[in-house]
Amino acid sequence: MKLSNLFMLCIIVILGVIAYSLGVRVHVDVNQKPSVTEHEASKPPKSVPSKPSGETTNPPEETPKPPKESEQKVYQNNSFKNVVLSEKDDKIIVKGQARVFEGVFQYAVTSGNKTILQDHYQTEGAPTWGDFEISFDQSLVEKTGETFELFVYSAKDGSKADVLTIPLK
Template sequence: MKKLISYLLITLLSSLLLLSACVQEIPAPDPDVKDPVEENPGQDSDNVPEPEVEEPIDEGNLSPTPEEKYEAHQIVLYFSDNDLMGTYRVEKEIVVREGDQIEKAALEAWLKGPDHDELMGLINSKVIIEYIENFGGVAHVSFSKEITELNLGSSGELLFAEQLAMLMQQFGFEQTQILVEGRVGESLLGHLYTGEPIAANDPESYLWVDEKISREIVLQNVAFRIFEPSPGAEVKDRIVVRGLARVYEGTIMYEFEDGHFILAEGFTTASEGAPGWGEFEIIIELDEVSKYSGTVILYEESANDGSRRHELKIPVKVK
């Protein structure tokens, strides 16, 4: 009996020691950490909100994105009339993004063509301006290869080079070198030598588009375009011939004859020589003889042998 009692006491003591060791292993609560239920009385412990998780920072895009700035600039563009007889000035406002080339933006506006009905652009939309660089005060303008596919003829090619040089002149370049894909060539379309820079003219030698007078051509050939008189027109006291000429040094020779005799002859000078078209006016005073038919003959003298070239006959009736 005593042995049984001793065994029970030993077992009880062992159980108490084991329980004491388990209680010591439970960590005491941190006094600085507040229970969410105690911090928000009345809130159900099952509805405690989860802590917010911050989005990860994109280390590859740490720089701020500034707003793009644009500036307006007044520029002058140059376009041909619909008959490729001359070049006219047009004032235009363009908007350029800060940091972009104003010169390149101006040429791109030129490529788009004019808004005026009596003017035309020379370049199609496929042509790209690759770059513009300053080499010793000369503007180097490089076009994409599509520029060589234009069908302008000799007059159109001359006008193209002229307009390009005038566009760059307003930005301080008196000369402009044409390049195709970064290379200088001897010719652009086979009519004009482009191995050297093109010099700009005086801007004041070009009319503004508002100064352009709409005139109808009544008679023409490769050297002359006549506004008046119309073929067969009736005249009295004098004959006034007005038009455009594209002749060497602008010198125009003329005669007035009645089929038998030369009644008047002389020469005048157009406002511009070839290859440009210059304006001219000829006034032929008539004598008292009336009621006959006559012919005004315009021509150019060859610089080589003095022969007549590009004759244009205008028949008239004298009252």
């Protein structure tokens, strides 16, 4: 074994021992990104509100807050995340992040089977999530049912892959 490999192995073991002693557990699921959890013992205890003697009350139930109308819907899939639409000065703006091969992906505005606009965009390449911002005229979007698509072409057969479809109206 090379000395550098032995050194790296020692560092990994030391970091593992430190993480274990701090109560950090890393769980890796094949279908998801790693998640980090702590020991129950290392979490502070939940405080229970005190009540006057003889009074029995149930703890207050947390009611989910309704979404605000001003909140934007966020779209994502394996290749695109944090994708949001906004409108400004007669333009539709699509912002988000992409993690695609060599940072190149395609986008299209479609109406049924008809493609109204199609182009490509380049950002940082995988494994990095690269930011993007695409804008186009609102005048392209006239009918209900028109969509904006983000996608990559498959290296295997040239078909669309990882298509993220966003309704425009």
